[in-house]
Amino acid sequence: MKTESVTPRVFLSYSSRDRELGRDVARRLQAAGLGPVPDVEAVPAAADYGQVLQDLIGGADAVLLLITPAALESGWVMRNRAWRRGSKSRSCP
Numbered sequence: 001m002k003t004e005s006v007t008p009r010v011f012l013s014y015s016s017r018d019r020e021l022g023r024d025v026a027r028r029l030q031a032a033g034l035g036p037v038p039d040v041e042a043v044p045a046a047a048d049y050g051q052v053l054q055d056l057i058g059g060a061d062a063v064l065l066l067i068t069p070a071a072l073e074s075g076w077v078m079r080n081r082a083w084r085r086g087s088k089s090r091s092c093p
Helices: 016-031 049-059 068-075 075-085
Strands: 010-015 062-063 088-093
Touching: 010 049, 010 068, 010 075, 016 068, 016 075, 049 075, 075 088
Parallel strands: 010 062, 062 088
Antiparallel strands: none
């Protein structure tokens, strides 16, 4: 019997000021066989950004928060942290 491989999905949360670091971590996750959730920069401008983030976090197997000085000042990263608490996703600060 053949079993189907499932790639764990990881939502990566970082400040836009840490964009290069975030992209580097996403590449490393992918190289390790994990599936980073698509970058939120691909979210259409007309979309409800907060709802899209909540949906992505809710659908992820894990949430990786890149805690940097910029992230601590970012309202979005802190919201992502709070939304993770209400989801089934595991958190890796």
